[in-house]
Amino acid sequence: MQQFTDENCILDVKNLCKEFDGHKVLDNISTKIYDGEKVVIIGPSGSGKSTFLRCLNCMEDPTSGSIYFDGVDIADMKVDINVHRQKMGMVFQQFNLFNNKTVLENIILAPVHVRKAELRKNKKKYPGLTVKKIVEEEKEKAFQLLDRIGLREKADVYPATLSGGQKQRIAIVRALAMNPKIMLFDEPTSALDPEMIGEVLSLIKRVADKGMTMVIVTHEMGFAREVGTRILFMADGNIQEEAPPEEFFNNPKNQRLKDFLSKVL
Amino acid sequence: MDDLAKKWELFINVFINKGGYNVVLDGLLNTLKIAVFGLVIGMIIGTLISMVKLLPQYKKSARIAGKVCNVYVAFFRGSPMVVQLLLGYYVILPLMGIRISSVIASIIVFGLNSGAYVSEIMRGGILSVDPGQMEAGRALGLSYWTTMFKIVVPQAIKNILPTLGNEFITLVKDTSIVGFVGANDLTCAFGYLASNNYEYIVPYVIMALIYIVIVLIFSGMIHIMEKKLRKDERHATIH
Numbered sequence: 001m002q003q004f005t006d007e008n009c010i011l012d013v014k015n016l017c018k019e020f021d022g023h024k025v026l027d028n029i030s031t032k033i034y035d036g037e038k039v040v041i042i043g044p045s046g047s048g049k050s051t052f053l054r055c056l057n058c059m060e061d062p063t064s065g066s067i068y069f070d071g072v073d074i075a076d077m078k079v080d081i082n083v084h085r086q087k088m089g090m091v092f093q094q095f096n097l098f099n100n101k102t103v104l105e106n107i108i109l110a111p112v113h114v115r116k117a118e119l120r121k122n123k124k125k126y127p128g129l130t131v132k133k134i135v136e137e138e139k140e141k142a143f144q145l146l147d148r149i150g151l152r153e154k155a156d157v158y159p160a161t162l163s164g165g166q167k168q169r170i171a172i173v174r175a176l177a178m179n180p181k182i183m184l185f186d187e188p189t190s191a192l193d194p195e196m197i198g199e200v201l202s203l204i205k206r207v208a209d210k211g212m213t214m215v216i217v218t219h220e221m222g223f224a225r226e227v228g229t230r231i232l233f234m235a236d237g238n239i240q241e242e243a244p245p246e247e248f249f250n251n252p253k254n255q256r257l258k259d260f261l262s263k264v265l
Numbered sequence: 266m267d268d269l270a271k272k273w274e275l276f277i278n279v280f281i282n283k284g285g286y287n288v289v290l291d292g293l294l295n296t297l298k299i300a301v302f303g304l305v306i307g308m309i310i311g312t313l314i315s316m317v318k319l320l321p322q323y324k325k326s327a328r329i330a331g332k333v334c335n336v337y338v339a340f341f342r343g344s345p346m347v348v349q350l351l352l353g354y355y356v357i358l359p360l361m362g363i364r365i366s367s368v369i370a371s372i373i374v375f376g377l378n379s380g381a382y383v384s385e386i387m388r389g390g391i392l393s394v395d396p397g398q399m400e401a402g403r404a405l406g407l408s409y410w411t412t413m414f415k416i417v418v419p420q421a422i423k424n425i426l427p428t429l430g431n432e433f434i435t436l437v438k439d440t441s442i443v444g445f446v447g448a449n450d451l452t453c454a455f456g457y458l459a460s461n462n463y464e465y466i467v468p469y470v471i472m473a474l475i476y477i478v479i480v481l482i483f484s485g486m487i488h489i490m491e492k493k494l495r496k497d498e499r500h501a502t503i504h
């Protein structure tokens with residue numbers, strides 16, 4: 001059974017507020033996300049789901065509040081956010097593969113860059129390691145990832161030639177290539193044609209089953225129920241209700257959630 | 266007709282027997298040097314300016330740097346190139362106590378000038394790149410500058426290559442004013458040949474033809490580059 005202790009708390013969000021030009025979008029949110037949890041966020045459009053998710057890796061800078069990741073408050077502007085983002089994968093609705101890079105380059109770009117920088121800073125720590133070796137290792141790893149999603153033969157093509165489902169699966173393994181501690185998904189299937197949703201959801205499920213900690217914003221209720229270990233309902237910039245999927249869907253308490261579920265289920 | 270044949274002979278005499286080709290070669294080389302190095306400097310300056318102007322504006326230093334860049338661009342776009350050249354060579358360089366050849370000075374002025382134009386072109390190009398590209402880079406933990414240079418700028422350059430090509434061709438043609446500061450370019454060289462015997466037709470027609478050929482060659486090179494850069498687009502891979 002999952003243990004919820006401070007040791008395995010991955011993200012600790014405290015009193016998170018976010019305003020856009022004086023307009024309050026997130027209103028004092030606090031929650032903890034533990035190792036191995038699959039937190040699914042649902043809620044009406046404009047309720048602040050994306051904003052909340054994007055605050056978790058400071059793609060949006062919180063107006064106030066703290067976000068502890070690895071015990072460091074990454075909402076603090078003095079923190080080198082890049083170091084922490086390297087351990088937080090993010091998958092976008094619009095895939096956002098690098099258009100000027102091949103599939104393989106998309107996957108290895110960030111890991112190679114980060115490891116190169118690390119090697120340059122600390123040569124002694126990695127005896128015998130060279131840039132060439134790093135590239136080879138990362139390529140090898142990328143091919144393994146591509147094998148896992150059955151797209152090895154696409155390694156050398158550019159994103160423009162791929163289907164939406166292929167793009168999103170590659171975006172997911174691109175994030176995985178950084179060995180993140182947590183993955184953030186913002187409506188990963190909303191921009192897909194219906195026949196491609198399944199392949200992406202099943203990949204996310206496989207990653208989930210391997211123990212990855214996840215926060216997923218989605219409108220796919222069936223998927224939320226199947227994969228989620230905890231469902232959050234957001235409205236008006238707040239978490240209105242949270243519960244494990246069984247309870248959440250079968251026994252909702254909040255009136256707004258009841259109304260919402262009656263519309264989407 | 267007889268007249269033209271005679272003029273041709275006179276020109277050949279100056280060009281070959283009197284060693285005029287040395288002057289022309291030197292001029293051609295200087296023209297190319299000023300245009301190419303000018304563009305390289307312009308690309309670097311223009312890219313930097315455009316990125317300073319696109320920096321997130323919440324830091325005071327970014328806003329000040331943006332203002333400085335605005336003044337720079339306003340000056341170089343707002344005054345004639347000849348004026349900039351004269352000011353640079355006869356006023357600013359002497360004031361700073363720097364002595365350099367008129368060719369080097371021309372390269373610098375052309376670089377600074379084209380930097381102002383390239384910055385505007387580049388800014389448009391960078392803004393035309395999907396913001397999701399920057400987001401994806403930042404989300405992977407790459408810095409703003411790493412993402413900018415590895416992901417955004419290459420795509421921006423692809424989008425603006427035709428416009429950039431026009432800027433370069435303008436630059437090539439504008440080099441014909443460097444005679445004002447005593448640099449020997451193609452225009453100067455042919456002017457010198459013509460003044461040798463006051464026969465203008467042949468040298469000036471040839472001069473015009475050479476400029477056209479240079480521009481055509483560069484246009485072709487830009488076109489090839491464009492094709493290469495479009496390799497990541499869909500239609501290129503289907504066929």
Ligand SMILES: Nc1ncnc2c1ncn2[C@@H]1O[C@H](COP(=O)(O)OP(=O)(O)OP(=O)(O)O)[C@@H](O)[C@H]1O
Nearest residue numbers: 020021025043044045046047048049050051052187
């Ligand atoms: N960059 C921004 N600038 C100004 N306002 C913003 C910005 N991003 C989001 N907002 C506003 O914040 C509110 C919450 O937006 P958000 O995108 O987080 O909602 P959401 O729950 O993800 O909605 P959806 O289901 O439609 O994706 C909206 O009112 C939106 O207009």
Ligand SMILES: [Mg+2]
Nearest residue numbers: 049050051187
């Ligand atoms: Mg959203």
